[in-house]
Amino acid sequence: MLEPSYKPKELEEKVRVYWDKNNIRRRVEEREDQKEVVGYVEGPPTLNGEPHIGHVRGRFYKDLWFRYATLSGKKVIFRGGWDTQGLPVELQAAKELGITGEKQELIKIGMEKLVEKAKEMIKTYYASWISSDRLLGLMMDHEKDYWTYRDEYIEREWQILKAAWEERLLGESYRVVGYCPHCQTALSHSEVSSEYELLEDPSLYYKAKLRDHENRYIVLWTTMPFTLITDVMVGANPDASYSIVEVGNEEWVIASNRVADLMNELGIADYKVKGNVLGVDLKGKRYYYPLAEEVPKQKEYDEKFKTHVMVLDQSVDISTGSGLVHMAPANGEIDFNIAQREGLPIFNPFDDSVHFTQEAGKYAGIFARDTDFIVIEDLRKKGLVIKASKIIHEYPTCWRSHHRLVWLARREYFYWVDKVGDKALKAAEGVEYFFEAPKNRFLNIIREMKPWCISRERVWGTPLPIWTCSQCGEKNALFSRKEIVQNALELPDGPNFELHRPWVDRITIKCKKCGGKAFRESFVLDTWHNSGASQYAAFTDEEYRRYVPVEFLTEGIDQTRGWAYSLLILSVIFNKAPKSCYKAFLFQGHILGPDEAKMSKSLGNIIDGNETLSQYPVDAIRFYFAWKVSPIATLVFKPNEILERPFQVLNTLYHLHVYLQQNSVLDGFNDKKHNLIWAQKEGKLNFLDEWILSRSQRITEETIKSYSKSEFNEAAKTLEKFIIEEISQKYVPAIRRELWSDDPSTLDRRLTIYSVLSYCLKKADILLHPICPFITDCLYLECFTDRKDSILFESFPEVDEKLLNDLVERKFTLVDRMISTANALRMKAKLKRRWPVRETVFIIPTTEDFTEQEIRVLKDLINTKQLTIATDLASAPTKYNLKPNVEKLGKRLRKDLPKLFTFLERTDRDTLAEELIAKKKVELEIEGIKLILHEEDFQFIIEPKEGYDLLESDGIKVLMKVSRESDLIKEGTIRDVARRIQAYRKEIGLNPTYVVKSVILWSDDNEIIETVREKVEELKFLVRTENIETVERCDEDWKEEEIDGKRLMIKIVI
RNA sequence: GGGUCCAUAGCUCAGCUUGGUUAGAGCGUUCGGCUGAUAACCGAAAGAUCGCCAGUUCAAAUCCGGCUGGACCCA
Missing domain, CATH: 3.30.720 (Signal recognition particle alu RNA binding heterodimer, srp9/1)
Structure with a gap:
């Protein structure tokens, strides 16, 4: 039997234990009766921290979908996985070791230490995540989880690299990154944007003479004079106007709108604007490179590649400096991109410590930023400096060492996504995204077809398995341990070495081409490559063939450019075809804290997952997640809201089951025997039953449709309405009176009601299960004998067309409005609902035929002796x-x-x-x-008319005869008395069905006493007692009640 | 700086595609009532300048433009 009150935390733990004990998860996976087998491999959470409420929401959607798919008749291979490598994990591990992870530090303590710490750390966080998953009820197969750092995973990940290598989609190029000269590491984008400081830098205005012009110069400004050494071109804005300004006997080119300010800044009063030229007309003009003597290599480039030329770009800012920009592709991302576009070379004469190499001529061997003033001096000697001063501005620094970052073009490995053609887009277009906005965004990202830099100068990641020959430069790509061992020159850790740095770095390879010694490119792979390989790497070949493309995936919207993208690109590359590894992808919105602020560690407003799941009813949290907003919307998480409506819905559902169980047990109801088929045969269904049965069909249809469209909030709202408004507020009150009786002659009618209620509740349980698994499985197991070992072995109900009944639904809506209007009238006339009225007349706008049965039900619910329903006023009072x-x-x-x-x-x-x-x-x-x-x-x-009251609402008029006649008053009084006795019974904890020995009553009002005496039999039945006594005196410890200002004292003898 | 999306009652949303009564609903709030499943329920009330500014139109929450604010992605 169910407990009479809903205690969610106890219930949920009981269900967890039941699932564990009965191996429900495994049995669901191993069942053989499902029509279709589909795969699901989750996006791996990064194990660098505790799960917070946003993660919990994401995992909830995964579980919801799993249960939905399972109940839809699919067998889901539901695999979990963990993101265990890459920058975030490495940084967290370094932090926990108390180091910052710079190169010198690592050399000192050894990479082994960092790797060891990373492995240890992910296990700790794993425990937290598993705990949260268990609390949440996530039915994921954690026994078969994939771990992205494991050798077997890495070897499979390499297979994708191999495919790319074979297709020539993998290769080397340059990428401009923020680089810390002190730590000698490249910084990721997020690392760069996290640290800006106010610093002093040189501010240099200089000029460069244009070729083909007598005395005409372009004016340029820089805060990094050393980049003149790597200067390749000058940018102008194509839409801007530039002026030719006469200064002394020279002509300077300056953006027209900057002339006045700039001259003022430079302290030049004597100048004259001679004419204007459009930005576009500057294109292709070449200038004399100012440091041609100092850097012979530049002179070579000049002749060979026609460098030191003016180019056009929208990004050129004409509101600062001179409106012309000097560009050094080796030291700026935009510069680099433009150089690539223009087919100009990248002059990149730096070593790892950011000192100039021999190629830099005069400046060779000097640290880049130390050449700033040398360059200024060299320019000054040539008379090219216009003004050299200082500027204080915000400049990015290294978060570890606080050294100024330098933008450097580093040699990296790329996937040439631009050469994949339309395969990626075709693959992406074939995917279901459920909502338009995220779909468009994703497709736009795919359309960019930008090369993907997959190499990282890091430690803890999948190593790039390419060895470069020290003699001939040949790249020896080896995509498995076996190949590496076979081609190894040196295997210091034996053939079973770990596939990570530093072990893999120690291996040298015999060059395939020349037999020379080849060393590994010391890169590891981008963590997105690592997790993006999961649909292949997490499976065996056989599983991959069977389950990929997987049926459905869901992750946060931030994964659009992350995991969703890398999965798709890797799938297309690996398959060498426009094939996505997922059929559907639902992007979820983000979660915000109660103050509508983004949760972040620095703000300290992170809501912990385990804590929240322990504190609140999990079903209610899950319902709240599903119900509050659509999955793509941002969810503002306000914990107190969980206990409002969501809890109410579950509480009501629970008590509906309690109500069914408590009542049906007394009548020997058996849902195997007294099912709907039986009830239909008995012919005892009335129009209320027909109504709720019809509604339940619609609810089934709507809910399943909403689930299939990932409109989980719609599904939750449909079920909310069904449970609260339709079953609890309308159906149960309507049939309640009938269940009060224990008359054997109406037993079949009661059994019919139980069968209807049981049918509807079971349906609601199954439909709600994906959202609220605990309460629904518990109620299912407790209340139905016609059941399986878990509700998850059920399947979504089919819509029974025969039970759909438009007429009944329409009529019920009308009846419902009529009852509401009647109740409103009672309220207005101060007529208690317990008091019957003599006569009620409705005037309704539509003609409806009411059956005798319906009239009876209506009379009962309105509590009227007579009932007339008319469409005009002719016969109305x-x-x-x-x-x-x-x-x-x-x-x-x-x-x-x-x-x-x-x-x-x-x-x-x-x-x-x-x-x-x-x-x-x-x-x-x-x-x-x-x-x-x-x-x-x-x-x-x-x-x-006299003696009647009238109310009109919503087109329905109702008239009631409000006169208080003695028999009606007596009937009302009896109900009043009964209700007080019942309240008292409940208060002292008596079961509703328990029959007490005696009820003793005293009142200071004779009318009450007389009425009780007169209607003693009726009262005995109503309050379930063998005997009723009225007495002259009472004791003070009796229960005191009040009816319309009169005292009533009650004593119950059990 | 660029892109995508969003803005309607205290909260969550509907209405906008196709312009046309008094902008709806649920939750929450207040008051009154009811209650032998319920923390349910019933009735009433309060609560909105439809983000702002212009435009098109006889008529704009709805269509167009701009602005402001927010979210996300990218620089």
Whole structure:
């Protein structure tokens, strides 16, 4: 039996234990009766921290989908995985070791230490995640989880590299990165943007002479003079206007809108604007490279590649400097991109410590930033400096060492996504995204087809398995341990070395081409490559063939450019075809804290997952997640909201089951026998039953449709309405009266009600299960004997067309409105609902045939002795009142108007009104004056006849005879008394069905006592007692109650 | 700086495609009532300048433009 009150935390733990004990998860996976087998491999959470509430939401959607798919008749291979490598893990591990991870530090403590720490750390966080998953009820196969750092995973990941290598989609190029000269490491984008400091730098205005012009110079500005050494071109904005300014005997080119300010800044008063030239017309103009003597290599480039030329780009800012920008592709990302576009070379004469190499001529061997002032001096000697001063500005620094970063073009490995053609887009277009906005965004990202830099200068990651020959430069790519061992020159750690740095670095390879010694490219792979390989790497070949493309995936919207992208690109590369490894991808919105702020470690407003899941009912949290907003919307997480509506829905669902169970047990109900088929055969279904059965079909249809479209909030709202509004608020109150009886002659009717209720609740349980697995499985197991070992072995109900009944639904809606109106009238007339009324008349706008059964139900619910339903006023106990239109009549009758008033007071206005309505006009003679009254002279007001009250709402008029007649008063009194006794019974903890020995009553009101005596049998039945006594005196410890100001004392003898 | 999306009651949303009564609903709030499953329920009330500014139109929450604010992605 269910406990009489809903204690979610106890219930949920009981269900968890039940699932574990009965191996439900494994049995669901191993069952053989499912039609279709589909795969799901989750996006791996990064094990560098505790799960927070946002992660919990994401995992909830995964579980929801799993349960939905399972109940839809699919067998889901539901695999979990963990992201265990890459920058975030490495940084966290370094932090926990108390180091910053710079190169020198690592050399000192050894990479082994960092790797060891990373492995240890991910195990710790893994435990937290597993705990949270268990609390959440995530039915994921954690026994078969994939771990991205494991050798077997890495070897499979390499297979994708291999495919790319074979297709020539993998290769070397340069990428401009923020680089710390001190730590000698490249920084990731997020690392760069996290640290900016106010620093002093040189501010240099200089000029470069244009070729093909007598005395014409371009004016340029830089805060990094050393980049003049790597200067390749000058950018102009194609849309801007540039002025030719005469200064002394020279002509300077400056953006027109900068001339005045710039001259002012440079302290040049004597100048003259000679003319203008458009940005576009500057294209292709070449200038003399200022440091040609110092850097011979540049002179070579000049001749060979026609460098030191003006190019056009929208990004050139004409609001600072001179509106022309000097560009050094080796030291700037935009510069680099433009150089690539223009087919200009990258002059990149730096070593790892950011000192210039021999190629830099005069500057060789000097640290880049130390050449700033040397360059200024060299320019000054040539008379090219216009002004050299200092500037304080925000500049990115290294978060570890706080050294200034330098932008450097580093040699990296790339996937040439731009050469994949339209395969990626085709693959992406074939995927279901459920919502338009994320779909468009994703497709736009795919359309960019930008090369993907997959190499990272890091330690803890999948190593790039390429060895470069120290003699001939040949790249020896080896994509498995076996190949490496076979080609190894040196294997210091034996053939079973770990596939990580530093072990893999120690291996040297015999060059395939020349037999020379080849060393590994010391890169590791981008972590997105690592996790993006999961759909292949997490499976065996056989599984990959069977389950990929997987049926569905869901992750946060931030994964659009992350995991969703890398999965798709890797799938296309690996398959060498426009094939996505997933059929559907649902992008979820983010979660915000209660203050609508983004949760972040620095703000300290992170809501912990385990804590929240322990504190609140998990079903309610899950319902809240699903119900509050659509999965793509941002969810503002306000914990107190969980206990409002979501809890209410679950509480109601629980008590509906309690109600069914408590009542049905007494009547020996057996859902195997007394099912719907039985009830239909018995013919005891009334229109209330037909209504709720019809509704349940619609709810089934709508819910499943919403689930299939990933509109989980719609599904939750549909079920909320069904449970609260339809079953709890309408159906149960309507049938409640019938269940109070224990008359054997109506047993079949009660069993019918149980069968209907049982049918609807079971349906609701199954439909709600994906959202709220604990309560639904518990109620399912407790309340139904016609069941399986878990609700998860059920399947979504089919819509039973035979039970759909438009007519009944329409009629019920009307009846419902009629009851509401009647209740409103009672309220207005101060008529308690327990008091029956003699007569009720409805005037409704539509013709409906009501069956005798329906009338009976209505009478019961309205608590009326007589009931009439009409569509017009003809037989209604109404009369008209007339309100004369004084303005109109006054003009016509003038001084005779008072006579009309007197007449109206004396006459039967109802009859007059009906005559006016029928004939449009009436002729009268009042005190010898003949009058013609028109219909439009009056306003007609409908009023109830004497003894009735009237209310109109929503087009329905209801009239009730409100007179208090003695038998009705007595009936009401009995109900009043009964209700107080019942409340007391409940208070002292008596079961509703328990029959007590005696109820003893005392009252200071004779009428009450007399009524009780008169209706003692009825009262005995109502309050379930063998005997009722009324007494003259009572003790003070009796229960004191009040009925309309009169005292009632109650004693119950058990 | 660029892109995508969003803005309607305290909260969550509907209405916008196709312009046309008084902008709806649920939750929450207040008051009153009911209750032998319930923390349920019933009735009433309060609560909105439809982000702002212009435009098109007889008529704009709805269509167009701009602005402001927010979210996300990318620089």
